[in-house]
Amino acid sequence: MKVKTDFKYVGTRPIRPDGLDKVTGRAMYGADLNLQGMVYGHIVRSPHAHAVIKSIDxxxxxxxxxxxxxxxAADLPEPGDKKIPGGEVDFELKAFSPIVMARGKVFFHAQSVAAVAATTASIAAAAAKLVKVEYDVLPHVLDIHEAARDDAPLLHEDVFTQGVDPVPTRPSNVSAEIELKMGDLDAGFAAADLVIERTYSVPMCHQGYIEPHACVAQFDENGKVEIWCCTQGAFMVRTLTAAVTGIELGKIKVTPSEIGGGFGGKTTIYIEPVAAILAQKCGRPVKIVMSREDVFRASGPVSSSETRVKIGVTKDGKITAMDTDIIMDSGAFSSSPLFPAVMFGTACYRCDNIRSSGREVLTNKPKVYAYRAPGAPQPILAVECVINEIAQQLQMDPIEFRQLNAVNEGDLPLFGVPFQAIGLQEILREAKKHPNYQVALGENQGRGVACAFWINAGMQSSATINVSEDGRVNVLTGNPDIGGSRASMALLTAEVLGIPVDTIRPAVVDTDSIAYSDLTGGSRTTLATGGAVIKAAEALVAELRKRAAALWGINVEEVDWIDGSAVARSGTGLETLNEARANDGHAPATAAKSLTLAQLAAQAGVTGGPLCAVASHNAHNAAPSFALNMCDVEVDKETGKVEILRYTCIQDAGKPCIRPTWKARCKAVLCRVSAGR
Amino acid sequence: MLSEVLRNNLNLTGTKEGCNTGDCGACSVLLDGALVCACLVLAVEAQDRSIETIEGVAKDGKLHPIQQKLLEHAGLQCGICTPGIVIASRALLEKNPDPTESEVRYWLAGNLCRCTGYDKIIRAVMDAGATMRGE
Structure with a gap:
C-alpha cells in the first residue's frame, strides 16, 4: 500500500474550531444546560462499604x-443474566445496573441506593437526608490479597472465577484468571546467566477530570427521553441507559455536551438513567450534577495492581525468558483491564519464551474504569524497573540494553499478531543521542529510563458531510471531542476536498443526527472516525466530479478533482466538444474548464440536489504506539524530597494531525507522571 | 454560593464548578477587582459589589489578548478550566504587566488543568503580556 506522506493541511496548526467558545465561556458543558421547568435530582449514597439493604423509606x-x-432499584428492571450488546464483546447487565442503583446489597462506600427529585438543588439534598435506609452491615474487604483468600468476605454469590478449567463450583472474589504462554519458559531461564525477580505495586488513583459528571434528562408525552450529558460516548450512554432502565433504545436521544475531561473515566453511565427515571416520574426535566466528593468516592478509579516480574538474560544482554504475574483490583464488579495488562506488559521486548498471567480480584471499592492506555502502565512499570536493574547489573547502558532487545517489524508479541512497521528502535536511537541523555549527573542525582506501549483501538465510526449552497462544509461525527478531534476531522476533510480548513465547520452531534459510533477512547477517534470522515469526503469528491461532468456534458472519468475544484482533463470530451462547437460557430459549451466547490454547490439544485455524503467505517488498521520516557531526578538525602531536573518524552506518534495538540498532550502526561498520575 | 447564583439564577454558566471547595479555580471571578473562587463566596457577600466574570472579558466583538493567545498557543484542550484561567491571568497582567515566568506559574497555581500540562498556558500568558505592553 502506498503511504501518503505529503500533506497540505494535515500537520498544520489551525486555531481549534471549538476554541472560541471555550475561551469566552460560551461552550456548554454537562452542568451548563438549564431548561424551563427543570428540577434537581440528588442521590442517596451508602455510608457502608458492604451491607444488605433491608428497607428504603x-x-x-x-x-x-x-x-x-x-x-x-425497584424502578429498574431486574438485571438477571441479561447481556448488553457491546459490539465484539457483550457486557453483563448485572455489573452496570447496581452502579446506577444498588439492588438488595451495597458493595462499596457511596454506592447509590436511592434518589429524589425536588424543585431546587438544596431541597433535593435535604430530602435525600430524610430518606431512611436500613442496612445490615457486612464485613468488608479492601486488600487484593485478603479478598482472594477463601475465608474473605464474599462480595457476590454468583461470581465464579472465569478462565479456570473446570469452572469452580464455589463462588469467589477472584473473578477471572488468565494465562498466556509462548516458547519454553524453563528452557529460557536455564539459558540465562542472570535472573532478576521483583514485585511492584501501583495504588488505585482517580482519572481526576475537572468536570464532575452531570446530566439533564427530559421525557415527552410519547415516552421519548432526551438526555444531555458529559460523556465519552453518546451512543454508549444510549445503549447502557436503555439496558439499565428498560426504556426502548430507539426512544432515547443523547446529546453529548462539551466534555470537561474524561481520560477514560467517562466511558460509562452513573447518573443518566437516574435522571431519566426521575424525569419520567415527575414530568419535569431533571438535572443531576455529581459533587466532587461523589466523583472521587463513587465514580470509577483505576485498578490498583501488583505485578511480579521475573526476567532472565545472558551475560551479553540478550533476554531469554520473561515471566510476569499481575493481580488487578477491579473494585466491586468485574471491569479491570486484566487482558490488556496480561498481553501488553512485555510487548516492548523480543523474547521467545514468555509467560504472563493475571488475576482479577473484587473488593469493596468502586468499580474501576479505564484511564489512559488501560492496563498497560501497571505491568509495564514493573517490567521496566526490572529491565533497568538488569542493565545496571550487567553494567550496560540502559538504552543500549533495550536496543539489543526491543521488538522490530515482524516480531511476534504475546498477543499473537506480528508487529508491522513500528518505531521502537528509532525511538531508542533518538533517545541515545538526545542532549538530555548526555548531561553528566551530579551528586545525589539519578537517571531513569522506561519504554511504554499501547495497542490503539479501531472499531466502528460514522461521519456525515454536508455542503451548504455557498460551498461551506459541515463535517459531523458522533464522537465527543475530548482532545481536539473536531480540528482533526476538519483537517482530514480539508485534505481530501482540497479546500481551506477555515471553510469547514466540524460538529459533534446527537444520537438522532448521525449513525452509530463507538465511544471516544483507546486512541481510536482520529483513526476510526477520521477514517469515516476520509471515506465520506472521498464519496463527496466522486459526487462532485459527477456533477461537474453533467454540467459539462462529458464523462466523469474525464474530470479530476484538484485543489477544491473539478477540472476537465485536457484532450477530453469537453475540449473536443468545444472545438466542434467552435467549428460550427457556436459558443463553447461552458466557459469554465474548472468548477470550484462553491460553484458546484450553487448549481446543485440543477445537477441532482443537495451535496452530501455519509460514510460508515470499521477500522481494523490500528497500529501500536511505543514511547520512551527518561527522567533525571535529584534526591535530598536528608528530607527525601525528590526534584525532577529534566524529563524527556519520545513517542512514535504516527502522523499527528495537529502538532501543538499532540505536544500539549505529551506535556500533560509528563505533568501527571511527575505528580504521581 | 456566588457560583450557584451566577450559574443557576443568572444563567452565567461560563463560570465553572469543578470542586466547590476552592481547590480547582474553575470558578475564578473578580469581586471588586480581587481574584476569588466564586464557590467560596456567599452570594450575599457580593451584594452591591462589582463582579466580573468570563462573559465580560471579550468586548466589542474582540477577544482579550489572553483569550487570543490561549487559542494561538493551543493553551486549552477540554476547556473546562479555561474561563478561570482567563480571569486569573487577566487579573495578574492588570496588576503586574510584565511578570516573570515564575510569577505567572505562582499566580496560576490555584487553577488546575488536567489536559495541557500547563506549559502552553504559561507561554500564552507571557505572550499576552508582551502584546498588552505593545511589544
Missing part, C-alpha cells in the same frame, strides 16, 4: 415541600 422525604419524585 421515602415517607419523610416526600413530606418535604418541593419534593416531586423518588426512585430506587
Amino acid at each position: 421515602f415517607s419523610e422525604a416526600m413530606k418535604l415541600p418541593g419534593v416531586l419524585a423518588t426512585m430506587s
Whole structure:
C-alpha cells in the first residue's frame, strides 16, 4: 500500500474550531444546560462499604415541600443474566445496573441506593437526608490479597472465577484468571546467566477530570427521553441507559455536551438513567450534577495492581525468558483491564519464551474504569524497573540494553499478531543521542529510563458531510471531542476536498443526527472516525466530479478533482466538444474548464440536489504506539524530597494531525507522571 | 454560593464548578477587582459589589489578548478550566504587566488543568503580556 506522506493541511496548526467558545465561556458543558421547568435530582449514597439493604423509606422525604419524585432499584428492571450488546464483546447487565442503583446489597462506600427529585438543588439534598435506609452491615474487604483468600468476605454469590478449567463450583472474589504462554519458559531461564525477580505495586488513583459528571434528562408525552450529558460516548450512554432502565433504545436521544475531561473515566453511565427515571416520574426535566466528593468516592478509579516480574538474560544482554504475574483490583464488579495488562506488559521486548498471567480480584471499592492506555502502565512499570536493574547489573547502558532487545517489524508479541512497521528502535536511537541523555549527573542525582506501549483501538465510526449552497462544509461525527478531534476531522476533510480548513465547520452531534459510533477512547477517534470522515469526503469528491461532468456534458472519468475544484482533463470530451462547437460557430459549451466547490454547490439544485455524503467505517488498521520516557531526578538525602531536573518524552506518534495538540498532550502526561498520575 | 447564583439564577454558566471547595479555580471571578473562587463566596457577600466574570472579558466583538493567545498557543484542550484561567491571568497582567515566568506559574497555581500540562498556558500568558505592553 502506498503511504501518503505529503500533506497540505494535515500537520498544520489551525486555531481549534471549538476554541472560541471555550475561551469566552460560551461552550456548554454537562452542568451548563438549564431548561424551563427543570428540577434537581440528588442521590442517596451508602455510608457502608458492604451491607444488605433491608428497607428504603421515602415517607419523610416526600413530606418535604418541593419534593416531586423518588426512585430506587425497584424502578429498574431486574438485571438477571441479561447481556448488553457491546459490539465484539457483550457486557453483563448485572455489573452496570447496581452502579446506577444498588439492588438488595451495597458493595462499596457511596454506592447509590436511592434518589429524589425536588424543585431546587438544596431541597433535593435535604430530602435525600430524610430518606431512611436500613442496612445490615457486612464485613468488608479492601486488600487484593485478603479478598482472594477463601475465608474473605464474599462480595457476590454468583461470581465464579472465569478462565479456570473446570469452572469452580464455589463462588469467589477472584473473578477471572488468565494465562498466556509462548516458547519454553524453563528452557529460557536455564539459558540465562542472570535472573532478576521483583514485585511492584501501583495504588488505585482517580482519572481526576475537572468536570464532575452531570446530566439533564427530559421525557415527552410519547415516552421519548432526551438526555444531555458529559460523556465519552453518546451512543454508549444510549445503549447502557436503555439496558439499565428498560426504556426502548430507539426512544432515547443523547446529546453529548462539551466534555470537561474524561481520560477514560467517562466511558460509562452513573447518573443518566437516574435522571431519566426521575424525569419520567415527575414530568419535569431533571438535572443531576455529581459533587466532587461523589466523583472521587463513587465514580470509577483505576485498578490498583501488583505485578511480579521475573526476567532472565545472558551475560551479553540478550533476554531469554520473561515471566510476569499481575493481580488487578477491579473494585466491586468485574471491569479491570486484566487482558490488556496480561498481553501488553512485555510487548516492548523480543523474547521467545514468555509467560504472563493475571488475576482479577473484587473488593469493596468502586468499580474501576479505564484511564489512559488501560492496563498497560501497571505491568509495564514493573517490567521496566526490572529491565533497568538488569542493565545496571550487567553494567550496560540502559538504552543500549533495550536496543539489543526491543521488538522490530515482524516480531511476534504475546498477543499473537506480528508487529508491522513500528518505531521502537528509532525511538531508542533518538533517545541515545538526545542532549538530555548526555548531561553528566551530579551528586545525589539519578537517571531513569522506561519504554511504554499501547495497542490503539479501531472499531466502528460514522461521519456525515454536508455542503451548504455557498460551498461551506459541515463535517459531523458522533464522537465527543475530548482532545481536539473536531480540528482533526476538519483537517482530514480539508485534505481530501482540497479546500481551506477555515471553510469547514466540524460538529459533534446527537444520537438522532448521525449513525452509530463507538465511544471516544483507546486512541481510536482520529483513526476510526477520521477514517469515516476520509471515506465520506472521498464519496463527496466522486459526487462532485459527477456533477461537474453533467454540467459539462462529458464523462466523469474525464474530470479530476484538484485543489477544491473539478477540472476537465485536457484532450477530453469537453475540449473536443468545444472545438466542434467552435467549428460550427457556436459558443463553447461552458466557459469554465474548472468548477470550484462553491460553484458546484450553487448549481446543485440543477445537477441532482443537495451535496452530501455519509460514510460508515470499521477500522481494523490500528497500529501500536511505543514511547520512551527518561527522567533525571535529584534526591535530598536528608528530607527525601525528590526534584525532577529534566524529563524527556519520545513517542512514535504516527502522523499527528495537529502538532501543538499532540505536544500539549505529551506535556500533560509528563505533568501527571511527575505528580504521581 | 456566588457560583450557584451566577450559574443557576443568572444563567452565567461560563463560570465553572469543578470542586466547590476552592481547590480547582474553575470558578475564578473578580469581586471588586480581587481574584476569588466564586464557590467560596456567599452570594450575599457580593451584594452591591462589582463582579466580573468570563462573559465580560471579550468586548466589542474582540477577544482579550489572553483569550487570543490561549487559542494561538493551543493553551486549552477540554476547556473546562479555561474561563478561570482567563480571569486569573487577566487579573495578574492588570496588576503586574510584565511578570516573570515564575510569577505567572505562582499566580496560576490555584487553577488546575488536567489536559495541557500547563506549559502552553504559561507561554500564552507571557505572550499576552508582551502584546498588552505593545511589544
